[in-house]
Amino acid sequence: MKLKKTVLLGATIGGLLAGGYASAAEQFIGLPSYRVGPYAAGGSALFGAWIDYMQMINERDGGVGGVKLVWEECETEYNNARGVECYERLKNKGETGNSVFQPISTGITYSVLEKVAQDKIPMVTIGYGRTDAADGRIFPWVFPMVTTYWSQASGIVNYIGMKEGGMDKLKGKKIGLLYHDSAYGKESHAIMDKLAAKHGFEVIKIPVAHPGNEQQSQWLQIRQAKPDYVILWGWGVMNPTAIKSAAKTGYPREKMIGVWWSGAEEDTVPAGSAAKGFTAAGFNVAGTNYPLIKDIEKHVYAKGKGNMEDKSRVGGVYYNRGVVSGIITVEAIRKAQEKYGQGKALTGEQMRWGFENLNMDAKHLASIGATGFMPEMQISCLDHEGSGKVKFQQWDGSKWKVLTDWVDSDKPLVRGMIEESAAAYAKEKGITPRDCSKEM
């Protein structure tokens, strides 16, 4: 915000003084943030980190390819109607309009899904949103990047297989699925049923009504069914409650595996010592011991320009996830500049090309200081997901400890489901899939 004002002020003064003064190009990024309401704890860290990362790029490198990043926040309160208003408000700001929309809310994602294609603004949904949008032939403007819910479910089952010493050991096992009873939670059903049929385990689906601060009966059910593992597919206050109830019921936390919206400090710290041993999946890890986080501390916080009010949250799971949003945005700008030229602002269409051709291999990740921070990924016209890998972290009572390397999902199975679901959508909407061999 500060930077934007300064830049604006500078531009105004420059314009007044010189008349014909040409200011440096600026890439506008609209941020539909939520800092109030029930999900404010997540929103403030996710968007704060994203802003910090862009600030760092501006401070350290003077922007991307000579183009300064500018942004404006719009408060959505995690509310779909407000999100649409923000989308429309941000759409035409900046030199070339909003160049990417990342709502960090599945509801808002759905609400603008068709609008982004009309307005030619790419929408990036990292770790949420519509899973079957990973089929880029049918959803050219939507990028459910890094990994989707279905890949994650499959990754968790693979991890359980690893722990048991082989996928064949899953036969006859019972896996409890404690899920948030909403569209988000039900996203897990189809994939878990498929995986259960494939590996011969049994899924026990146990819904928890929103907000989930009372789970006595659910855990009674778990105690009776005695599942070998419990997957916690939760959100918000449901997570610490589940962990505490597990402790009360005597269910070992080591056998509880959370999804990435159940595996942040905000979920474990309120559960106190009960959370020790709890494991969660994530497409990013916690911690400050990565060169790019160090750079944020050095170039942003040391200068007093940080966005987070509580600096100790830097390096938390949500914070680092926000950094992933920043990385992907910045790298897509870099990629698109390779094709469309540096030194000028990119349009939404050009940015879309940047996202679609993003290739972040080990070398690339090392060059931006993010080795081990997020998985390698390669986006293509066909595959808008790009990776599908997760790492597992365990809470040791005070911080997250990384347990595994990147665990892959059952690609053929997940991809098959994605294509099937996307094709059904295309049929309903009368969309002709793009021919990817013609895209370059």
Next chain:
Amino acid sequence: MFYREAGQFKASYQADQQIFPIRQDRVAVWALIVFFAAVVPVIADQYWLKAILIPVLIFSLAALGLNILTGYAGQLSLGSAAFMAVGAFGAYNFMLRIDGMPFLLALVMGGLCAAAVGVLFGLPSLRIKGFYLAVATLAAQFFIVWALVKFPWFSNYSSSGVISTQEISILGFVFDGPTSKYMLTLAVVVVLALAAKNMVRSSTGRAWMAVRDMDVAAEVIGIRPMRTKLIAFAVSSFYCGVAGALYAYTYLGTVEPEGFNLDLSFKILFMIIIGGTGSIMGSFLGAAFIVLLPILLDNFVPSLLGDLVSSSFVSNFQLIVFGGMIIFFLIVEPHGLARLWQIGKEKLRLWPFPH
């Protein structure tokens, strides 16, 4: 002086029975309709049409629905968002499952589905009153949203329970741009608002008000409370259902059951409290207040305070100001914005010679 009906004689029953018997009102309503139908689409840009005017109109309709039930018939309800959901999913399923279903008919059918569900959940109102009834309608709120998530048939087996609406086309004309969608919304809202205005002064509306003011007395003078209350529930839910269908079709395009949560019900309730219970105009004023004020604050507060404080504070500060303004308006005028307008009208009538 400006607002004096002296000298306007009604020489026929027809003139006496029109919806707006005072000429100034008639002129004002026509001017408003013409302004919104002919001038606004020309001067407003996409942002205004898509992000401001369409939602205000839709929420006005929902608030109108609740106002019929709560403001006129005196039955407190916290299920308006759920009835909107029924309308949205109803219209979607009629469009999906019946080939060549005309959109307007689907809209009406969606509204009728909501009316049927509304009557069902209105049954407890025959025995319980006031806040207790509000608790009973909470059941509708939770049950309907739960049912829409639980049974995948409603969302055509979408894996996440989200529906994505079909294209709107009436007599071959496709409503895809913001202007056409706005005009469609406006047309539906104007027709239903005039119908409501007419209804509340008919025998039905008078029966509602009699039940609201004292149901025992109403029963004594021959009004059947059961029928009256259930009609109120049906009409109110119909309005909410149509609003929900418009919300899905002309505003968002894609809706999920969770979007119609308790928060939205409360919001609609606040709209009628701020706007004025028992007033058609109040529904519009209240909806405009609740929808527009946060957006206005979000446009101005960050640029005023942005440099001084953190973004989190800016966001929270907006909510504080919003809440403060609600309290302010309720202290200044507990009967809502519509009452302010009424007082203004009285003043105009006497001006320039107040007693």
